[in-house]
Amino acid sequence: MENYILANCTDTGKVRSVNEDSMTTFDSPNGRVVVVCDGMGGQNAGDVASQLAVTVIQDILSDNTFPSPEEAITRSVIAANQAILRRASQDESLSGMGSTCVMVIIKEGKVYYGSVGDSRIYYISNGMIRQITKDQSYVQTLVDEGRISQEAAEHHQDKNQITNALGIENMTPPVVCQMPIAPEPGSVFLLCSDGLSGMINNNAILTTLSNSNVSLNERAQQLVSLANAAGGLDNITVQLIEFPRGTAEMGVVYKSTSGATAYVNTKGRKKRNTTLIAAICLLMIAVIGGGVYLYFANQKPEPKPQVVIPSQEKKKDVTPKQENKEVKETIIVKEETPEKITPKKTPNKKNNTLPLPGANKINGNDVVGNNGKPSTDVDPQTIIMRKASEGTKNEKE
Numbered sequence: 001m002e003n004y005i006l007a008n009c010t011d012t013g014k015v016r017s018v019n020e021d022s023m024t025t026f027d028s029p030n031g032r033v034v035v036v037c038d039g040m041g042g043q044n045a046g047d048v049a050s051q052l053a054v055t056v057i058q059d060i061l062s063d064n065t066f067p068s069p070e071e072a073i074t075r076s077v078i079a080a081n082q083a084i085l086r087r088a089s090q091d092e093s094l095s096g097m098g099s100t101c102v103m104v105i106i107k108e109g110k111v112y113y114g115s116v117g118d119s120r121i122y123y124i125s126n127g128m129i130r131q132i133t134k135d136q137s138y139v140q141t142l143v144d145e146g147r148i149s150q151e152a153a154e155h156h157q158d159k160n161q162i163t164n165a166l167g168i169e170n171m172t173p174p175v176v177c178q179m180p181i182a183p184e185p186g187s188v189f190l191l192c193s194d195g196l197s198g199m200i201n202n203n204a205i206l207t208t209l210s211n212s213n214v215s216l217n218e219r220a221q222q223l224v225s226l227a228n229a230a231g232g233l234d235n236i237t238v239q240l241i242e243f244p245r246g247t248a249e250m251g252v253v254y255k256s257t258s259g260a261t262a263y264v265n266t267k268g269r270k271k272r273n274t275t276l277i278a279a280i281c282l283l284m285i286a287v288i289g290g291g292v293y294l295y296f297a298n299q300k301p302e303p304k305p306q307v308v309i310p311s312q313e314k315k316k317d318v319t320p321k322q323e324n325k326e327v328k329e330t331i332i333v334k335e336e337t338p339e340k341i342t343p344k345k346t347p348n349k350k351n352n353t354l355p356l357p358g359a360n361k362i363n364g365n366d367v368v369g370n371n372g373k374p375s376t377d378v379d380p381q382t383i384i385m386r387k388a389s390e391g392t393k394n395e396k397e
Contacts, residue, residue: 004106004183006034007216008239011224013195014232020046021193021237022099024054029065030072031107033058034239038119038193040165041097049097052087053080053166057103069105069112070176077101077116077166077174084167098167101174102133102191104241110180111189111241116172117165120197122205125187129206134175136164159198186212189241192223195234199227209240216242 012019020039025032037053039046057076066072080101088094100117113121115133118140123130134140138161139153153159164172183189188209196205200223208222220238227236 003244004032005216005242005244006240007220007242008237009220009224010237011228011232011235013235014228016235018047019235020050021195021235022047022050022054023191023237023239024058025239026058026062028058028061028072030061031069031105031112033061034104034106034189034191034241036102036119036191036193036237036239037166038100038117038195038235038237039097040099040162044096045094046097046099048087048094049084049099049167052084053099053101056080056083057101069107069180070114072105073103073112073114073176074173077103077114078171081166081168081171085169088167096167098165100162100165100193103174104189104191106241110182112177112180114174114176116174117162118160119191119193122190122192122202123181123187124190124206124209125184127206127210129202129209131202132177132181135162136172136175137162154198154201160194183243185243185245187243188216190223191239191241193235193237195232195236196223196227196238198234199230199232199236216240 006025008023008025010019010021010023020041022037022039023035025034027033035054035057037050039048039050041049057080060076060079061072064072064075066075080099084097084099088097100115100119102115102119102121103113104121105112113132115121116136118135118137119133120131120135121133123132137159139148139156139159141163142148142156143150143153148156190205190209204226205223208219208226211219214222220240223238224236
C-alpha cells in the first residue's frame with residue numbers, strides 16, 4: 001500500500017516548563033522518515049540533545065542513500081549519538097545530555113522501525129494494539145527477569161530509569177526490526193514519548209485510534225488531551241501514520257492551533273493507478289483475443305469446389321511412369337514389316353544340291369558362302385531374282 005496519512009501533536013504537559021521532546025517527518029532517498037526523540041537531562045539541556053538528534057538524522061538520511069532501511073536507521077542514529085557527544089564535550093553546560101529515539105521508515109509499502117531508550121511504537125490493526133518496540137529500561141529488565149509483571153511495570157517508581165540512550169559513551173546500537181511490517185488497510189502506527197505511554201494505558205490508546213469517525217489529526221489531539229487529563233507529568237509527543245481503507249483525498253494537509261498536522265502522501269498513487277489501468281487493458285485484450293480465437297476455432301471451413309479436368313480424370317489412377325508409356329505409345333506409328341521373300345532354291349551344278357537356307361547373304365554383287373568366300377557357283381538367274389526382290393523391298397521402305 002503506497003498511500004498513508006500522517007498526523008502529529010506535541011505538548012509540554014502540566015508539570016514541565018520546557019518541552020524537551022522533538023520530532024520530524026521528511027522524505028528521503030531511503031523512504032519516508034518519521035522520528036520522535038525524548039530529551040533527558042533536565043537543566044542539562046535535554047531539549048538541545050533531542051533537537052540535535054532529529055537534525056542529524058534528517059541530514060544523514062537526506063544526503064545519503066543506504067542499501068536498506070535497516071542500515072539507514074542504524075547509521076543515522078549512531079551519527080546522532082556521536083553528534084550529541086561531540087557537542088556536549090564542547091560545552092560544559094551540556095554535559096550529560098541525552099535523548100531517546102524511535103524511528104519509522106516507510107518504503108515500497110512496508111514499514112521499517114528501530115528504537116533506543118524507552119520511547120515506543122505501537123501498531124493498531126484489526127481492533128488490536130501491539131507494542132512493537134521494547135523499552136530499554138531498568139523496569140523492563142525486572143519484567144524480563146520475571147521479578148515483576150508487565151502491569152506492575154507501568155506504575156513502578158523507577159520506570160523513568162533507562163539503560164540505553166543517545167549521548168552516552170557506550171550506546172548500544174538501535175534495535176531494528178527483523179522483518180518489516182506490511183500494514184493492513186485501516187491500520188495505524190503510533191510513535192510516542194513516555195509522556196503519553198506513562199499516562200494512559202493501551203486500552204485508552206486503542207479506543208481513541210480505532211475511532212475512524214474523526215480525522216487522524218483529531219485523534220492525535222485526543223491522545224495528548226487524555227495524557228494531560230491523567231496528570232501531564234511529562235512532555236507529550238505523538239506521531240501517527242494511518243494506512244486508510246479507502247482512497248484518501250490527494251494533497252490534503254490538516255493543521256490545528258495546537259501544532260498537529262496531517263500529511264497525505266501522494267507519491268506512488270499515479271504509479272498504482274497506471275499499473276491498475278495497464279492490468280485492466282491487458283485483461284481486456286486477453287478476453288477479446290480469446291473470444292476471437294474461440295470464434296474462428298468453432299467455424300467449420302467450407303469445402304473447396306473440386307475442378308475436374310477430363311484429361312486428368314481418365315488418368316486418375318495412372319502412375320507417372322505409366323502415363324509416359326501411354327503417351328509414348330500414342331505417338332509411335334508401328335511400321336509394318338514387309339513379308340520376307342524366300343529366295344528360290346536352285347540346284348547346284350556341280351553336285352546338284354541346294355544351298356542351306358540362310359547360309360548365303362547378299363552383299364553388293366557378291367554372294368558369300370559358308371566359309372566367308374565369294375561363291376562362283378551361284379546361278380546368274382538366282383542373283384537377278386534376289387536383286388529384283390531387294391529392289392522391291394527398297395521401294396516398299
